[in-house]
Amino acid sequence: MEGTLLNKKVFTATLATSVIVGSSFALAPASASTISFTDVKEDYSHYTAITELAKAGVINGYADGTFKPANEITRGQVAAILANILELDVENVENPEFTDVPTTHNYYGAIAALKQAGFINGYADNTFKPGEALTRGEMASILTKAFNLQSLNEDTLPFNDIADEDEAYVKALYDNGVTVGTTANTFSPNQNVTRGQFSTFIYKATNVDSTDDSAFNLTIMHSNDTHARTDMAPKRATAVKEVRAENPDALLIDAGDVFSGTLYFNEFQGQADLELMNYMGYDIMTFGNHEFDLGSSPEGHQALADFVEGAKFSFVSSNINFSPDAKFKGLFNDLVSSDPENGKIYSGLVKEINGEKVGFFGLTTAETKDISSPGAIVFEDYLEEAEKAVKAFEDMGVDKIVAVTHIGFDDSAEVDNDQILAKSVDGIDVIVGGHSHTQLSEPVLVDTDENGAEKEPTIIVQAYQYSDYLGTLDVSFDENGVVVDFEGQLIGLGEVADDEGALEILKPYQDQITAVEQEEIGVTLEAPLETPRVSDEGNTEQLSVRKNETILGNLITDGMLAKAKNYTDKQVIMAFQNGGGIRAAINEGPITVAEVITVLPFGNTLALMDVTGAELKAAFEASVANYPDENGGFLHVAGAKVEFDSSKPAGERIISIQYDDGTGNYVELEDNKTYTVATNAFTAKGGDGFDMFAVAYNEGRVTDLGLSDWENLVEHLKSLEAIPSEVEGRIVDVSSK
Structure with a gap:
């Protein structure tokens, strides 16, 4: 068809x-x-x-x-x-x-x-x-x-x-x-x-390609924010082989955040992913913020240094100074190389493809110092370093330039993002991006500068997250190195067959993960943590995780709030979790890793969001709008108390939202005041119909910390002296009092 x-x-x-x-x-x-x-x-x-x-x-x-x-x-x-x-x-x-x-x-x-x-x-x-x-x-x-x-x-x-x-x-x-x-x-x-x-x-x-035969054509395959979804690598390997069968010169690039997110990273600290990336034949990678997550561990960045040294490809990083960390001595080269070595980091590198030279440089978000653990490693101004990289390439006679970035397509404008980079720095032809987990189903063309004046084209691509896609880009340059034509797509990997060679590499890692999933986390329940649904047999009180406060919902949000407060200097006033994302109960007895993953199976990550009191009130109105019917967007909450009146019309039900001001006193939200809150990335991006959060996300008011929701829950459960046995009245329908 x-x-x-x-x-x-x-x-x-x-x-x-x-x-x-x-x-x-x-x-x-x-x-x-x-x-x-x-x-x-x-x-x-x-x-x-x-x-x-x-x-x-x-x-x-x-x-x-x-x-x-x-x-x-x-x-x-x-x-x-x-x-x-x-x-x-x-x-x-x-x-x-x-x-x-x-x-x-x-x-x-x-x-x-x-x-x-x-x-x-x-x-x-x-x-x-x-x-x-x-x-x-x-x-x-x-x-x-x-x-x-x-x-x-x-x-x-x-x-x-x-x-x-x-x-x-x-x-x-x-x-x-x-x-x-x-x-x-x-x-x-x-x-x-x-x-x-x-x-x-x-x-x-x-759109039939009418490009002059004399033009130079470059094909790029790209991934980003795979976050240790290592079990998807065999599908990615198949897609890579299929693209290379059509174009053997296609480059394979990763825009960062290979680290953190699943048991594969917890157990193997990037080595499982690295072995599969080497197998696929990656050419270039830049660093994501989560590559620095282990910096506060006793071993520091040893796992990252091992990852770099073991790579059969090169790394580009123009705005990170690794020199203060001795673990990277001999691995970091603050220069642009035309003869890069595998397992080394360069400010930029030049590759010759079919007789033409192409320059590549890397950028990582400055937010890393706030949302990860880089330690002594220094992050420099991304626009200044990009200008230096472009000039270095041009001085070498290289007029086709690719930025491999982990700064986000539309992330916080006051910090860094790809669109500002494209508009502000002349000479960048392609941006292969990551960090914002953006699904750019088609490449984005930027042909105006920050003042709205016409500029030479810059093409931006990004391939969503979690190895759901392999991105491809075909770009053509004229004799002056200017982009004259391009096309790209995201290849969905869900239905792609697994590559047999990659499966063989994965198997020993996979076997070990299966064993770890059955391990107990060291917490025993005297009573189950339930997720009741109205349809459940025996639910005589018609309680539901999708319309009522639950102990499990409270535990999840308590863990989110505690973790978020450790990752920012801002006052995080509350955390909330959509009831539809809590998928299973935990039975009494010892809790296993697998049980926790079953509760939160979607691989969600923790996000910080700056929102007004009015936006929060609108969100909680949406949360209880269906009450007493169930709603996947019903919000469980920590750090706040919500009162509503279900006898009133939907949209007019919220009576009061109070939050802990940090001293144990609960104070009322103010409509015009901006607050920092924590939630999962799904909700922060507007999932479950939270349009007010989608606006915040689109305006760059959301920061995805990339921290696994189930890991947060495990950590919180292990920190408790006792598991609560009752709800606390965090969400109350005043009409039922």
Whole structure:
């Protein structure tokens, strides 16, 4: 079936003007920042094409906010779209003399211009039939002519339903990736084309690679924030091999935070991941903040030094000075090298690829000193160090430059992030990023500077988190080292087959982890820690972890609050956990590691968030809005007391929210005051419908500490002299008193 092109190339200037493709369409195209259609969701196969063309003003939706992608597109509408894209003169045209297209017809100018250019024809009866649906065969002929597409080889088409007169047109589309057919063996030339399908056809046709053969092409595979999801490495290895089979020169880069997050790191301190990264053939890595998590341990950064020394690839780090830590003596080189060694750290390095030199440098967020344990290691200003790196490369005659960063795509602007880097430092062509766990399904183009003036393009990519994806980027440079074309995608690894060689490497580590999961944490329960649900048999009081305070919820949030307070100088006033994220009870008796992981199975991490009192009140209104019905977004809380009145309408139920001011006194939240709170990253990013938190996240008011939720719970349980046996009245419905 046809699908969207999961890439973003530089759109041509011909997509700058708008066209109205039907009298029922909205007359004013939406601005690029507000394009959305109620019936075109992100998981829809034609989503990318529709939204990109709409942003460019090529197509519009209907007045009711829909796009109606399943509706068939007419020949007249297609003529209007193409005439606009091709910038044809629709005023000074020869009359094509179609009997059903008078000069007063809405599409007269467009149809006449396309006929005059030789891109379309009418029917034998001298009609054009502008109101009839476009067929796939007609589409092939029109697009091939309009975009001058050519067959690229002599291969036979796989389709068995193509007439001889259509074969050349379909072949041109197929060779250029505009169509894959309706099945492996059929093209279905007589099938009508829908609005969604045509959006994809036109989007792909405008993005056919027309790069000069003399341009230099660079392919990058990238990962970031894998956080010791070591069991996903065999799938990543398969994807890497598949990309290299198509492009043997593709580089493999990691943007940091290999450390911390699972038992694999707890047990092996990066060595399991390193063995698999060496197996996959990584080329370059920069450091994430969590690479420095062990700095306060008795061994200090010995595990990180061992990781670097054992790597069969090089590291780049321009704004970290490792010199104060003796463990990195001989490993750290504060210079740009054109002959880098494996297992060494460089400020920057140069790789020669197909005769062209490409420079790589690395940056790590300055937040590391606050959210990790770097010890004596020093973090320098990222913009100043980036400027130095670019100049060093340019002095060496290198004009193609890649920054490998762990500063976040949209993280705290007052600290550092990729978008500010791209706008502020000239000469960076590509940013391979991490830290913010951002899912950039398509590369992001930055072509204006901090003042809004036009600049040479910088492409930013990031591949989400936890080895869920392998990112790919193909970028083309002109003879001056300027990006002229690019495309990229995220390869989902969930359904990818495991690589057998990687499985063999993983197995001994995996066997040891299985044994560790059965280990007891040293805490014994005299009574179970329950997670009641209304549907549970025997739940006669209709209690639920999704609408009532529970002992387990209190323990989880107490641990979150205690951990958060150790990671910032700010006053963290409370912590909260969504009830939907608490997935299992813990039975009485000795607690095992596996039991705790079953309670919090999603691999969530601890996040700090700066929010106003008003935003917190809105969040707790959402928390109890469904009461007495269950709600996955019901918030368990530590450090605060919440009173609500379920007899009042949803949205008007919160009576009071008080927090401990640090002296044991509880004081009321103030709407206009900003507070620091702790929660899990899922909730902090707006999960469970917490839109006010999504706003905070998008504004850079969230810092993901990357600390595992289940590990926090284990640590807290082990710190207690006794496990509580009752709830404390942290969340109270006053109407039930």
